[in-house]
Amino acid sequence: MTQIILHHFDISPFAEKVRLAFGIKNLSWQSVQIPLIMPKPDLTALTGGYRKTPVMQIGADIYCDTQRIALELERRFPDNTLFPAGSKALSSAFSSWSDVAFFQPGAGLSMGTNEGLPEDLLNDRMQFFEFMDFDELPNQLTHLYSQFDAHLHLLEQMLAERGQFLSGSDAGWLDILAYFPVWMSQSNIADSAELLQPYPLLQAWQQRMVAIGHGTRSELSAAEALNIARETKPSVDLRVRATAFPKLRYGQTVTVCAADYGRDPVHGELIGLDQESISVRRNTEQLGDLVVHFPRIGYTVNSAE
Ligand SMILES: N[C@@H](CCC(=O)N[C@@H](CS)C(=O)NCC(=O)O)C(=O)O
Structure with a gap:
């Protein structure tokens, strides 16, 4: 069962990274639209609590x-x-x-210069973006513009050094990482055209990035995605490396959390741990066995026994 399902919403810049990865790989995938704000009951039924956007589902993984x-x-x-x-x-x-130094000033500007944001979205993100002081935002705008611009300038220099793409002659994840804050600025930051105007290489590269596309997308309902999870068994073969910190054992009950923001905990049985990945099995009444996978960098895993 290799059908790819992306739980996302269209204006999510982090989801745009994954949609472009589908484009580079020319993959077919199914799109499940999730709510922009909490609660997200269908998503958290899969993840066990993780609420960030996007999440990819392949069967029960x-x-x-x-x-x-x-x-x-x-x-x-x-x-x-x-x-x-x-x-x-x-x-x-x-x-x-890109996720921190470049994205975060961009996110601050998106929140601080975008007049039409609905009240419930603002309230949700005030809780969520722990790195942002919403009361101070109006006083920080000049600084945030200066930071975002300095990173655009850096990107222009990278492109001058590297050519067509940061990855070389073909686009790669490096390009996607550098691109997603630029993509976000287009729709979310006031004066974005003016921001990009001094950077011709960046603008030409931006056109090449847009041309990658998103592969082949079709729509799926959340209920259908949950059914697929229910009817599938997790497919991956994993192990807990004895040398991986913090020295937990296979099958141990653990809690996994993002270390930065959106730190909703996920509980489960540890079945995979190495320097790249953390995997926990969740036995759920609603959907049977699911395995939830996280990166190792930027996530905490602790014994919950
Ligand atoms: N480290 C995460 C960050 C994801 C992230 O911050 N996504 C934003 C949306 S672009 C988010 O989750 N916003 C709150 C939400 O969607 O509930 C990743 O790389 O996927």
Whole structure:
């Protein structure tokens, strides 16, 4: 059962990363639209509590976080690599730049300059984005513009050094990582056209990124996705490495949380742990056995026994 399901919403910049990865790999996938704000009962029925966007489902295997999703796509669908010219490890490191240093000022500007945001969305994100002080946002806008612009400038220099794509002659995950804050700025930040105007290489690359597309998308209801999870068994063969910190054993009950924000805990039985991934099995009344996978970097795993 390899049908790919993406739980996401269209305006999510992190989901745009994964949609572009489908584009690079020319994959067919099914789209389940999730709510923009909590509660998200169908999503958390799968994840056990993790609420961030996006989440990828393949049968009864649930992949949280875009970094973990990228690794899984590459493992299952190695054609049209996301990591050209041996850029896998470098891309993982590069995500700390794009997800934090580049994305976070952009997210601040999206929240602070976007007048029409509905009240319930603002209230939800005030709780969610722990790195953002919403009361202080109006005073920080000039600084945030300066930071976002400095990263655009950095990206322009990277493109001058690297050529067509950051990954070389073909687009890869490195490009996607650098692109998603730019994609977000287009619809969410006031004066975004003015921001990009000084950067011609970036604008030309942006057109090449748009041309990648999203592979072949079809729509699926949340109920159908839950049915697929219910009718499928988790497919992956995993183990807990004896050397992996924090030295937990296979089958131990654990709690997994994002370490940055959106830290809703997920409880389960530890069945996979190494330096790249954490996997827990959840035995649920509603959907039977599910395995939820997280990246190792940026996630805590602790014994819950
Ligand atoms: N580290 C996560 C971050 C994901 C993230 O922050 N997504 C945003 C949307 S773009 C989110 O979850 N917002 C709150 C929500 O959708 O409930 C990843 O790489 O997937």
